Amino acid sequence: MQLLKKIKFIAVHHSQRKIDSLKRIKDLHINKYGWEDIGYHYLIDxxxxIQKGRNEKFIGAHVFGHNKNSLGICLIGNFDEEKPAKKQIQTLLKFLKNKIKKHHLNKKNILGHREFSGAAKTCPGKFxxxxxxREMF
Ligand SMILES: [Zn+2]
Known part of the structure; x- marks a missing residue:
């Protein structure tokens, strides 16, 4: 796997479908897609x-065209259909706060998957x- 040299963006995802655990997502990415490891760097159940996915020193596989400079975090659930748990959002905000500080990021570079150009998706869900x-920072 290639090294993730510079983190410029954080991409927020949801797991969609009925894939509801780190183990199942990992299995899908490795055994079905044939990737070397799970595509996301972190998951929030x-x-x-927080559950660790791919080591953040490596480039992930989660946002087409932007993997080389972004960290991928996936909230477990389908947020087109249900609201995220309060605890998930609390953890997400804490997580983002830490990463912004650590990587000297601007809050405008925290994006939902759907906000990346070319991503015809609803990810991380309409809820x-x-x-x-971003207003929380
Ligand atoms: Zn996504």
Missing amino acids: KKGK IDMNKV
Whole structure:
């Protein structure tokens, strides 16, 4: 896997479908897609617990055209159909705060997957308002 040299963006995702655990997403990415490791760097489960995906020193596989300079975080759930758990959002905000500081990022570079150009997706779901997320900083 290639090294992730410079983190410029953080891409927020949801897991969509009924893939509801780190184990199942990992299995999908490795055994079905044939990737070397899970595509996301971090996941946040429904209890608000952070789970580690791909080591953040490596380039992930989560946002077409922007993997080389972005960190991928995936909230478990389908937020086109349901609202995220409060704890998930609390953890996400804490996580983003830490990463912004660590990588000297501008809050405008925290984007939902759908906000990247060329991404014809709803990810991370209509119940996650990215403007609201950015307003928290
Ligand atoms: Zn996504």
